[in-house]
Amino acid sequence: MGHLRWSSSLELGIPEIDEQHQSLVSILNAAHDALDREDASELSALVQRLQAYVVDHFAAEERILEACGYSGLASHVAQHRALASQLGNLIQDLREGDPDVGVALTELLRNWLVNHITVSDRAYAAAVLSSRSRRS
Numbered sequence: 001m002g003h004l005r006w007s008s009s010l011e012l013g014i015p016e017i018d019e020q021h022q023s024l025v026s027i028l029n030a031a032h033d034a035l036d037r038e039d040a041s042e043l044s045a046l047v048q049r050l051q052a053y054v055v056d057h058f059a060a061e062e063r064i065l066e067a068c069g070y071s072g073l074a075s076h077v078a079q080h081r082a083l084a085s086q087l088g089n090l091i092q093d094l095r096e097g098d099p100d101v102g103v104a105l106t107e108l109l110r111n112w113l114v115n116h117i118t119v120s121d122r123a124y125a126a127a128v129l130s131s132r133s134r135r136s
């Protein structure tokens, strides 16, 4: 599968979240390239970077949702935790030298990003934007 292209369907209208999502997409695409080149050390470096970025991004997103009193916070956090643990397991397999895991990993992230952003993140966007407009 090719690159994940950023498009308006992935945009929430919350600038800092959109920027972070764009960064995730570009690290994911770089990991995809490393996979195509069969560059294992580059792939593993990028996957580490993705994991660290995902952790920071989830924390930032959860802070924003908490600040605006989002009612779906608990189930949103649960989705973040589930992805973080799936990602951790696959990264462990990658470290143990499983040759097929690179594809599984990039596909997981790609599908997860698209589904999570277009469904779950979109569900909070209106709440965050209206809470911000009330405060400004």
Ligand SMILES: [Fe+2]
Pocket (backbone or CB within 6 Å): 061, 076, 080, 116, 120, 121
């Ligand atoms: Fe999220």
